[in-house]
Amino acid sequence: MPGRLLSIAEVAERLGTTERFPRRLVAERRVTFVKVGRHVRIPEAALSAFIEANTVQPDRRYRRRYGRAA
Template identity: 70%
Template sequence: MSRQIDRLLTVAEAAERLGTTERFPRRLIEERRITFVRLGRKVRIPESALNDFIAAGLVHPITTRRRAA
């Protein structure tokens, strides 16, 4: 069984991808709102977990029909 291994992002890389400072991903980790991997004292965020977090916040536009005047 072949399993694809996720790329592990540093907090700085995750912050850059989210367009924020490092404080935001660190808060997500502290509050356990995102999956992360602890490697000794270092923390990494799997790329798929970041993609899932972004997808969970996706808001679709509301489409309305305009009435003919």
């Protein structure tokens, strides 16, 4: 059985955004979605994959803020 299907409101809550953001992801086809009649649902696995693909790891190198003194 496939994973749970989330509504737009549930996706927005998990991402900590308004409902407009998940709707835009669907409109731009940046996330996998399922149409159930007129309803749009996003699989939990697709949301996890989207989050994983857009996670940025910190840069571990030390960066100097200012140049060296003369």
